[in-house]
Amino acid sequence: MIPKFLGSFTCPSQLPKTTLPEFALVGRSNVGKSSLINLVTGFSKTAKVSNTPGRTRAINMFEFGNVMLTDLPGYGFAQASKTEVRDWDRILNSYLSLRPIQKALLLIDSRRGFMPIDLDAMTAFDRSGTAYQIIVTKTDKIGKAELAATIDAIREEIIKRPAAIPEVIATSSSKKIGRGEVLAAMGILK
Numbered sequence: 001m002i003p004k005f006l007g008s009f010t011c012p013s014q015l016p017k018t019t020l021p022e023f024a025l026v027g028r029s030n031v032g033k034s035s036l037i038n039l040v041t042g043f044s045k046t047a048k049v050s051n052t053p054g055r056t057r058a059i060n061m062f063e064f065g066n067v068m069l070t071d072l073p074g075y076g077f078a079q080a081s082k083t084e085v086r087d088w089d090r091i092l093n094s095y096l097s098l099r100p101i102q103k104a105l106l107l108i109d110s111r112r113g114f115m116p117i118d119l120d121a122m123t124a125f126d127r128s129g130t131a132y133q134i135i136v137t138k139t140d141k142i143g144k145a146e147l148a149a150t151i152d153a154i155r156e157e158i159i160k161r162p163a164a165i166p167e168v169i170a171t172s173s174s175k176k177i178g179r180g181e182v183l184a185a186m187g188i189l190k
């Protein structure tokens with residue numbers, strides 16, 4: 001399965017029409033989204049192709065196997081201004097209203113757990129009735145007990161949320177852990 005880069009877009013209304021099921025990848029900047037895309041597709045340059053300087057705020061689309069992967073811009077980077085946060089919010093809400101996606105995959109850094117801005121994204125999914133699943137990243141950076149505690153805290157939060165899928169996936173791109181589970185979450189057979 002070779003991923004096909006379909007382009008970088010600044011606005012959700014520019015995204016190409018598709019009949020394939022679409023999965024959105026969402027998360028804080030630096031959460032490990034590009035690394036996870038590369039792990040999942042098995043091609044180390046998939047996400048990098050589009051991450052040229054100045055275009056990192058774009059929406060990048062890939063066709064992979066029998067699905068579309070939509071990589072939304074990372075949010076909540078340290079220097080983000082209020083306007084940038086508002087812009088990101090607008091992009092997410094416009095994306096969710098325009099695209100009937102199969103599922104959003106929300107990436108959470110295992111060392112941090114949910115941050116307020118992640119909860120805002122979850123509220124947008126809940127409000128729009130978009131199913132979403134939590135993918136914990138960088139699990140190689142913490143111990144087993146700490147990871148179990150992080151996942152417990154995540155479960156406690158998502159149980160209250162109507163559109164969240166209860167199953168949490170633990171991944172490590174550097175240790176190549178969780179690829180099969182992420183593929184299965186997107187309905188792709190290995």
Ligand code: GDP
Nearest residue numbers: 029030031032033034035074138139172173174
């Ligand atoms: P993005 O901004 O969400 O696309 O994040 P990147 O994929 O670019 O990763 C941000 C940083 O975290 C980079 O330095 C990666 O090498 C590192 N990183 C990403 N995934 C992992 C992981 O599973 N384990 C470890 N130890 N580092 C990771």
